[in-house]
Amino acid sequence: MSITRSGIHGSLLGGASRYLLLTFMAATALIPGYIMFVGAFKTQADFLNSPYGIPASLSFGGFRSAWTDKFPQWLINSFVITTGSVVVSVFIASLAAWGFAHFPFKGRETVLGVTVSLMVVPPVVLLIPLFQVGVHLGLISTLRLVIIIYVGLMLPFSIYMLTNYFKSIPNSILESASVDGASPLRIFSSIVIPLSGAPLITLGVVNLLWAWNELLLALVFLQSNEKRTLMVGITGFQSRYSLDIPTVMAGMSIATLPLVVAYLFGQRFFIAGLTAGSVKGE
Amino acid sequence: MLKQASTVGARNGRPRTISAGQQALKWISPAGIVLIFVFGYSLISLFTQSFRYDGKWVAFENFTLVLTDPLFQTALKHNFYLLFTVPVMVFLAFLLAVTLFETRRGMSFYRAAVFLPYVLPIPVVAVVFGQIYQLRGALNIFLTAIGLDGFAQDWLGEPKIALGTMASVILWKEVGFGVILLLAHIISLPSEVFEASRIDGAGFFRVHWSITRPQIMNTIVFFSVIEAITMVSWVFNYVYVMSNGLGGPGDSTLVSELYIYRSAFSNKAPELAAAAAVCLFLCTLLLVVAFFRIQRRSISGTFGR
Numbered sequence: 327m328s329i330t331r332s333g334i335h336g337s338l339l340g341g342a343s344r345y346l347l348l349t350f351m352a353a354t355a356l357i358p359g360y361i362m363f364v365g366a367f368k369t370q371a372d373f374l375n376s377p378y379g380i381p382a383s384l385s386f387g388g389f390r391s392a393w394t395d396k397f398p399q400w401l402i403n404s405f406v407i408t409t410g411s412v413v414v415s416v417f418i419a420s421l422a423a424w425g426f427a428h429f430p431f432k433g434r435e436t437v438l439g440v441t442v443s444l445m446v447v448p449p450v451v452l453l454i455p456l457f458q459v460g461v462h463l464g465l466i467s468t469l470r471l472v473i474i475i476y477v478g479l480m481l482p483f484s485i486y487m488l489t490n491y492f493k494s495i496p497n498s499i500l501e502s503a504s505v506d507g508a509s510p511l512r513i514f515s516s517i518v519i520p521l522s523g524a525p526l527i528t529l530g531v532v533n534l535l536w537a538w539n540e541l542l543l544a545l546v547f548l549q550s551n552e553k554r555t556l557m558v559g560i561t562g563f564q565s566r567y568s569l570d571i572p573t574v575m576a577g578m579s580i581a582t583l584p585l586v587v588a589y590l591f592g593q594r595f596f597i598a599g600l601t602a603g604s605v606k607g608e
Numbered sequence: 609m610l611k612q613a614s615t616v617g618a619r620n621g622r623p624r625t626i627s628a629g630q631q632a633l634k635w636i637s638p639a640g641i642v643l644i645f646v647f648g649y650s651l652i653s654l655f656t657q658s659f660r661y662d663g664k665w666v667a668f669e670n671f672t673l674v675l676t677d678p679l680f681q682t683a684l685k686h687n688f689y690l691l692f693t694v695p696v697m698v699f700l701a702f703l704l705a706v707t708l709f710e711t712r713r714g715m716s717f718y719r720a721a722v723f724l725p726y727v728l729p730i731p732v733v734a735v736v737f738g739q740i741y742q743l744r745g746a747l748n749i750f751l752t753a754i755g756l757d758g759f760a761q762d763w764l765g766e767p768k769i770a771l772g773t774m775a776s777v778i779l780w781k782e783v784g785f786g787v788i789l790l791l792a793h794i795i796s797l798p799s800e801v802f803e804a805s806r807i808d809g810a811g812f813f814r815v816h817w818s819i820t821r822p823q824i825m826n827t828i829v830f831f832s833v834i835e836a837i838t839m840v841s842w843v844f845n846y847v848y849v850m851s852n853g854l855g856g857p858g859d860s861t862l863v864s865e866l867y868i869y870r871s872a873f874s875n876k877a878p879e880l881a882a883a884a885a886v887c888l889f890l891c892t893l894l895l896v897v898a899f900f901r902i903q904r905r906s907i908s909g910t911f912g913r
Contacts, residue, residue, distance in 0.1 A: 344707050344812075348714075351704060352721035354780070358736040359724060361746065365739075377739070378746055418638040425635030429628040437636075444647050446833075446896050448841030450865040451885045452646065454872050455653035478646025481639050510631065539729040541845045542865070546873065561731045561849055564738070571739070578732045589727040593720065596788060 362582070365575035373571050388572030392563075392580065396551055400559040401580070403548070407469055407555060408537040411476035415484055416530050418477070420522075423488035424514050428500075438489065444482040449542060452479075457546055467550040475543060480533045491525045492518060524595045531592035538585060556581045654889075657882040670883035680884055682859055683867040684891070686771055690839040690863075693775045698832050700779075701786025706816040708787065709794050719791075726784035734849035737777045738764065764850065767860035774861050778846055782838065786831045793827040794820060833899055841865065841892055864888050 361378055369385045376382075426438050456475060457466075465471040495518060503513045519526075544555040560577045567573045658670055674680050708719055725733070740746040741763035748760040763773040801819060821828070844865040847855060855862035864884065872881035 344711060347703075347707055348711060348718045348722075352718050355721050355725050355784070357746075358733065358740065358780075359728065361739065362732065362736050378749075418642065422636045422639035425632040429632035429635070431627070431629035431632045434632070441639075441643065443896075444643065446837050446892050447647060447651070448837075448865070448885075448888055448892055450841065450844060450868050451654060451889045452650040453868070454657070454878050454881055454885060455650040456646070457872070458653070458878070459649070474642065475646055478642045481643055485639060510635075535727060539731075539845075541731060541848065542869070545848075546869075557729055557731050560735075564735050564849070565852060574735060578729075578735060581729055582732055585727050585729065589723075593723075596792075 359582075362575050362578050365572055366579045368572045370570055370572060377571075385572070388570075388576030389580070391567075391570065391573045392577040396554065396559065397556075397577065397580075399552055400554050400556045403469060403553060404538060404556040404581075405584075407472055407476065407544075408534055410469070410473040411480065411537045412530055412533045414473065415477045415480040415533055416526060419481055419484035419529070420488050420519070420526065422481075422485050423492050424510075424518060426485070426489045427492035428510060428514075438485075442482055442486045445486070449479055453543070453546060460547060467548055467553045469548075469553065472543060472547050475547070476537050476540065480536060484529055484533065487529055488522070488525060491522060495521060527592055527595040531588055531596070534588050535585060651889075654882050654885055657879055658886045661879050670879050671887070674880055674883045674887065679859060679862065680864070680867055680887075683855075683862045683864040684887075686861065686863050687840045687843075687891075689771060690775055690778070690843060691836060693779050694832055694835045694839060697779050697783050697786060697835055698828060701783050701790055701831065702816075702821065702828065704783070704787045705790035705794060706813075706820060708791055710812065722787055723784045725781045726788070728781070730781065730845040731849045733777060733781050734846050737780075738850055741773055765857055767857045770851075770857060770860045774843075774846055774850060777850070778839070778843060781846075782835060786835070789827055789831050790824060793824045797823055829899075833896060836895055836899065837892055840895060841888060844869065 364379075364381055365373060365377070366388050367384050367386070368381045369387055372381055372383075372385065422441075426434060452475075456471075460466045460471050463471075499517060499521075500513055503517055508516075539557060540555075541557050541561065544558045545561075548554050548558065560574075560581050563574045563577050659668070660666060661670065704722055708715060708722070711718060742748075743762045743765065745763075747763065748757075751757060751760045761769060764770050797820070801823060802815070841864075843863055847861050847863050847866055848869075851857075851861050853866075855866045865888075868881045868884045868888065871877050871884060
């Protein structure tokens, strides 16, 4: 990142106004998270007194009442669905991307173009036919079907990003390997994958955010209370605990925590991964 | 198409005994099978259903019913209004990306802060903003405190402004994604691009507007297309949570996704939902095609893989 950090430096006033803008934006970005987090540690009376101040005393009542009922089960469901769909989608997308990047078969650009353009198909469009299939096969309220659908929906972007990255790997590296007689599988597993750490992690985090946060399909396909994901579960919280905001906020805080962890972990790969994949290679 | 033989693998110049197509097929097929099930089967089934009622062929009857339904018209109109958020979002993302690029002290803090909304779950965002935008919520308290109580509103309860309020939440959440994309591209530009203009002593924003912007145009277009599609077909989460699944007050925040969802699952009319879904799908296609048309005319050749 330090390469172009020389930047362009305007007047002192320009510098100050830039910091003003950034500080304003950062505050706007952080305040809702702050409200959620401090709200989770209040009692309802505290919250009504001062909804946005620092809590007078820490109360864990919100967490206690949030962590009952099916909440732990919902958390597990979300973990299973997210892990399953992220692992499968990144794995089969990297196989496909290698297929597209490495083998110049006839019609490649067309097949790739069609695959990538599936990105623009609205998920709600697929909802009805997939639901009917689910009913037909008795797979409604199973995590399996949701994982498959999530994988499908994540594939077009994943393939797009990884194909661009794999194409940008210098030919010379691959050539020397194939002169040595390495098979495409060998080249893929011992050269391409180790070189692709940043884009693979970036893609993993992007897909993880998507899968963890998805609401529409989870709402429709997971109808029994035991099979709900956390997002569907806490959406119901709002109306159920409308007189107990700290419980709502506590539930939300728990639901957000894994994402913040994933994000902080993935953050340093983000810039590198996105530069290498979806942006470069045009 | 896949089976056509090409005897020479152009990538590494080694003659192949098996055709490249067959080789590629092996690698692509796992993803291909999932895609054919999730997209291929669904789209075909959707189109056939939209022309049937109770299994019988009814030609365009479902479409006539849906398109003359004032509710569906309202829903589409709302999606259209939401599109106007996109230019604002793209401009803000660009402004923040170049500002972050120029900032050294505290850059990583500001960057993490600006990206954070992108990470938060939409239901969480929607619930928290629901609190903020209440009649006695944080925003009105703030406006009163700085003497602007005239501007205090029932942000989500007043039908005239509820959709705008919703748009502001979507903007808040999505802009971080644009900042990541644009910043990543700006950082990857060769530094000579900036050196030259710095010697000329051009002003901060003018430099970026006239030099950086054209360089990253393809990423700007990419982000604009993604967000335009989001506005038309991926705002269900916000609306569902902030209006408790109703699209209210009244039908002031009803969007086409919610209409389809309700037709299919509350009103048990999958055929009508299918027809509405086909309309929505065609709208997205139209949007994408139009976008690339305009784009190709104005900056010919900069976007293309």
